[in-house]
Amino acid sequence: MSGAGRPAVGGTRERARAAAFAPATVANVGVGFDILGFAIDGLGDRVTVSRTPFAGRVEIEGVAAPQGMDIPADPARNTATAGLLHLAEELAVPHGFRVRIEKGIPLGSGMGGSAASAVAGVVAANALLDRPLPREKLLHYALIGEAVASGSIHGDNVAPCLLGGLMLVRSVAEGAEDVVPLPVPAELRCVVVHPGFRLDTREARAALAPDVPLKRHVAQSANLAGLLAGLYRSDLALVGRSLADVLIEPQRARLIPGFEAVKRAALGAGALGCSISGAGPSVFAWVDSEAVAKRAKEEMSRAFEAAGAQSVRAWISPIRAAGAVIEE
Amino acid sequence: MSGAGRPAVGGTRERARAAAFAPATVANVGVGFDILGFAIDGLGDRVTVSRTPFAGRVEIEGVAAPQGMDIPADPARNTATAGLLHLAEELAVPHGFRVRIEKGIPLGSGMGGSAASAVAGVVAANALLDRPLPREKLLHYALIGEAVASGSIHGDNVAPCLLGGLMLVRSVAEGAEDVVPLPVPAELRCVVVHPGFRLDTREARAALAPDVPLKRHVAQSANLAGLLAGLYRSDLALVGRSLADVLIEPQRARLIPGFEAVKRAALGAGALGCSISGAGPSVFAWVDSEAVAKRAKEEMSRAFEAAGAQSVRAWISPIRAAGAVIEE
Numbered sequence A, B: 001m002s003g004a005g006r007p008a009v010g011g012t013r014e015r016a017r018a019a020a021f022a023p024a025t026v027a028n029v030g031v032g033f034d035i036l037g038f039a040i041d042g043l044g045d046r047v048t049v050s051r052t053p054f055a056g057r058v059e060i061e062g063v064a065a066p067q068g069m070d071i072p073a074d075p076a077r078n079t080a081t082a083g084l085l086h087l088a089e090e091l092a093v094p095h096g097f098r099v100r101i102e103k104g105i106p107l108g109s110g111m112g113g114s115a116a117s118a119v120a121g122v123v124a125a126n127a128l129l130d131r132p133l134p135r136e137k138l139l140h141y142a143l144i145g146e147a148v149a150s151g152s153i154h155g156d157n158v159a160p161c162l163l164g165g166l167m168l169v170r171s172v173a174e175g176a177e178d179v180v181p182l183p184v185p186a187e188l189r190c191v192v193v194h195p196g197f198r199l200d201t202r203e204a205r206a207a208l209a210p211d212v213p214l215k216r217h218v219a220q221s222a223n224l225a226g227l228l229a230g231l232y233r234s235d236l237a238l239v240g241r242s243l244a245d246v247l248i249e250p251q252r253a254r255l256i257p258g259f260e261a262v263k264r265a266a267l268g269a270g271a272l273g274c275s276i277s278g279a280g281p282s283v284f285a286w287v288d289s290e291a292v293a294k295r296a297k298e299e300m301s302r303a304f305e306a307a308g309a310q311s312v313r314a315w316i317s318p319i320r321a322a323g324a325v326i327e328e
Helices: A082-090 A113-127 A135-150 A155-163 A201-206 A214-233 A236-242 A249-255 A259-268 A290-306 B082-090 B113-127 B135-150 B155-163 B201-206 B214-233 B236-242 B249-255 B259-268 B290-306
Strands: A017-027 A036-052 A058-064 A096-102 A166-169 A179-182 A189-194 A211-213 A273-276 A283-287 A313-318 A325-327 B017-027 B036-052 B058-064 B096-102 B166-169 B179-182 B189-194 B211-213 B273-276 B283-287 B313-318 B325-327
Touching (some): A017 A113, A017 A155, A036 A113, A036 A189, A082 A096, A082 A135, A096 A113, A113 A155, A113 A325, A135 A155, A155 A166, A155 A179, A179 B214, A189 A290, A201 A249, A211 A214, A214 A236, A214 B166, A214 B211, A214 B214, A249 A273, A259 A283, A290 A313, B017 B113, B036 B189, B058 B082, B082 B113, B082 B135, B096 B113, B113 B135, B113 B155, B135 B155, B155 B166, B179 B214, B189 B290, B201 B249, B211 B214, B214 B236, B236 B273, B249 B273, B259 B273, B259 B283, B259 B290, B283 B290, B290 B313
Parallel strands (some): B058 B096
Antiparallel strands (some): A017 A325, A166 A179, A189 A283, A211 B211, A273 A283, B036 B166, B273 B283
16 A cells, blocks of 8 residues: 555645755864854744745845844745746746745855855755655755845855755856865864854955965965875875965954964864864864864954954854754 | 895995986976976986095085086086085085986976986985985975076975976975875876077066066956866866966967967867966976877977977976886
8 A cells, every 4th residue: 555654645746835944154163264164053044935926026025134134035036936936937937936045054154155155045945846866956946045135146144044054165157066165073073163153255355465475375275285285195284284374364363353362272183273263263173082172262252352342143063064954 | 023024234224326217397387487387208317426535525426417518516516416516515515425426317308407406416326325304305405406507596496396286386485394296187198399599588587577566467367366276176177278378478478489380289189278387488388188298298299390490399297297206
């Protein structure tokens, strides 16, 4: 008696509503500017999508966000919905989407908030399709949402947010083909500390000189390659020596009051390395044990407070955290 | 009866003379400027070292080199002997060295000729020590020899020449600690084609702009990371897409008449990627089979000839070739 025990739902099992949770992410990872990122546990955005009868139409039903966060009401300009408009059109979806957004990730924190909304929107909407796409195919639509917020196509937050883990984004020109999961030694943990103030991503980009001295390019490349080799070889000492951003961090550190003290605190607590999360102002550290993670979290937080940060929050996470999930 | 079967040599077994062969190498490997290199089969320098009674003294007994190669006669300025002076002093070697050099690698070919002489000299001399150093400890002395020729310390030829295989040289500041062997999928082969003319390494360096546009740094980094990930994953398609030098090659190609045609010939023959070997003018290609290697070798050679090269030579080699060896 096939099908016994399953509820009879008359032909196709259609969902009328789906909620997706997409995690915060740490992009750049110090030495991988615009090409590396990983998902973290404990913080994320939630987007709930309902079907409507209006094919191709995307409506924003509501937004729950901390005070002071101005979320665009126009679906074409909202990071959680812009990708859905393309998805609905390109796949000729025979219904519409109504979207509720719950922002968990502080805006301008350097923790991939716009990527998380973009991913959660697309993942939730996909669950409502008669034939949902495989996860990798959603990258394209999530990137559209992210681009609305950041002004350009960057996959280093979106890819790990969608797929989980630590990701190398060689290119997004050909879909997910050049998005490569990197191995993460089991003992690695991440500490992320957010000082509570907002740093605009565009301002952080503007702080970067348009050119890189060739010698610095070589040093940064050597560290990037060392980091990858260290991860593949499970050589944490090599990972630690290589997790040293000699290019971007020196240019952005002055935008983050207390950065140098926070970094010193992390390394003093035993962290393998410490740098700016995404465009900042959050700071991340990689550590090789839970004990060091706790110590680093406390001392990094204290250092931010000593530098005047008003509402410091901090998280400890594996670097192999899951990507976006559909909540049942 | 321990020692039975061994010739009785009265206490220590001393060698009076040793010859070392050190292979040609391809540095940069397109996307790893100054940090990647690999050894190739079929071409190299040989250095024969004899003990003399004069502690700390290093003499050049003779040089066999193609016409037109001016090899410095001063041991402190000769790449094959400069490292030996340091080795003799730092280790307080109680004897001297007399050195014969046979240059197999054309000067200014971009195939690591100075590194090979430096490595061969150090490896041969080491074999004469009462307590020979382990191979990794020789890196320091070989780098000194190489620096005499190139004017600066670069390990991307020396490390693979000494140790074999494909090497990431993250740093040589701390000896061999940051020299990391990279995995090479078994089917990979290399084709190297030398057009027969000489390109001065200093001239090739001078052709490089002192700065790199940030966007190009990101693209080159993405390719470097893609190449490493592709090697570790044995993903030859990823290796091929990533073996694309968007930074150095465009600036140096004009120094190599016919480069673009040679590269087209390589890719047309089915190569995964093709770029400049070291500072040039030799060109290398990576291929995934012996059949493609043969075709690429022929067509690349023909393209160089069509561009006016007078004495083209070409080699096919594994990318896991051995490093320097003591010849018995």
